[in-house]
Amino acid sequence: MSIAMREAGAAAPASRDFVFSWLGEGDMATAIETVGVLGCGLMGSGIAQVCATAGYRTIVREVDAVLLEQGLARIGTFLDAGVAKGKVAVEGRDRTLANLSGTTSFDALGECDLVVEAITENLEAKRATYAGLEPVMKDHTILLSNTSSLCITELAAATRRPDRFGGLHFFNPVPVMKLVEVIRGLATSDATYQAAFAFAQSLGKEPITAPDRPGFIVNRLLVPYLLDAVRAYERGLGSLEDIDKGLTLGCGYPMGPFTLLDFVGLDTVYSIANIMWEELREPAFAPPPLLKRMVLAGHLGRKSGRGFYSYL
Numbered sequence: 001m002s003i004a005m006r007e008a009g010a011a012a013p014a015s016r017d018f019v020f021s022w023l024g025e026g027d028m029a030t031a032i033e034t035v036g037v038l039g040c041g042l043m044g045s046g047i048a049q050v051c052a053t054a055g056y057r058t059i060v061r062e063v064d065a066v067l068l069e070q071g072l073a074r075i076g077t078f079l080d081a082g083v084a085k086g087k088v089a090v091e092g093r094d095r096t097l098a099n100l101s102g103t104t105s106f107d108a109l110g111e112c113d114l115v116v117e118a119i120t121e122n123l124e125a126k127r128a129t130y131a132g133l134e135p136v137m138k139d140h141t142i143l144l145s146n147t148s149s150l151c152i153t154e155l156a157a158a159t160r161r162p163d164r165f166g167g168l169h170f171f172n173p174v175p176v177m178k179l180v181e182v183i184r185g186l187a188t189s190d191a192t193y194q195a196a197f198a199f200a201q202s203l204g205k206e207p208i209t210a211p212d213r214p215g216f217i218v219n220r221l222l223v224p225y226l227l228d229a230v231r232a233y234e235r236g237l238g239s240l241e242d243i244d245k246g247l248t249l250g251c252g253y254p255m256g257p258f259t260l261l262d263f264v265g266l267d268t269v270y271s272i273a274n275i276m277w278e279e280l281r282e283p284a285f286a287p288p289p290l291l292k293r294m295v296l297a298g299h300l301g302r303k304s305g306r307g308f309y310s311y312l
Contacts, residue, residue, distance in 0.1 A: 036112035040071025046174025162187035229257035262301035
């Protein structure tokens with residue numbers, strides 16, 4: 001999730017002309033050269049793009065060929081738009097695509113030094129994915145999750161490498177949003193945390209250290225704001241347009257809460273709110289009835305063509 005939507009095709013680092021190392025077991029220096037990305041959806045494709053743009057050999061894995069092709073096409077479209085707007089050089093686009101490959105097999109990720117998981121925000125699905133991946137991973141490989149709300153310590157416990165597991169939470173759209181939250185679980189080693197932080201920097205991002213608590217930093221503050229806006233609208237505080245205009249013009253926010261809800265996806269916000277509510281049991285995190293009903297009706301925002309506003 002992000003609180004700002006910037007123009008697609010913004011410039012990214014031209015190429016990576018160095019390979020950084022992290023200290024693994026026995027203080028053996030290990031180079032991060034090949035990166036794997038699990039999932040080629042909206043977030044996964046963006047993560048794969050920035051890794052390839054930064055000069056890493058990048059292998060992205062999806063569950064089937066159709067979803068993989070859609071994700072790779074999304075990357076090509078984004079880069080082409082950047083070229084058309086003069087934000088991305090033709091050579092940069094071609095170099096990014098040359099660094100990128102796709103697969104539907106876990107086996108292809110066996111040569112990766114670092115893997116970023118960016119699949120659906122579901123604990124059991126993530127556990128099943130880790131179980132399929134771990135048998136092919138090298139001993140030194142770092143596994144990082146792009147989860148926006150799940151407990152890193154709990155995810156790490158589902159693996160055989162909790163010391164080499166951490167959180168790396170990107171924001172949408174990944175190629176243009178600078179922030180990355182780096183989260184360490186209770187078992188995350190210092191070397192893994194430092195490598196994750198340095199890796200985010202090597203992508204041209206601005207990492208911050210977030211605690212392993214529901215919502216980390218950004219969503220912990222952002223989600224209650226969005227939920228409260230829905231409650232205020234339910235109580236007749238004002239029209240959608242007037243509330244959005246009040247927050248953009250009165251507070252300087254780049255988007256009003258309902259425009260942002262539609263951009264992020266009402267189902268995404270609903271899922272994160274439920275996770276935070278289950279963990280904390282604080283009223284601020286309880287999803288409002290209207291949000292629940294809109295998700296049940298399939299009114300998910302921009303991606304479904306209808307949310308608080310219509311995009312049809």
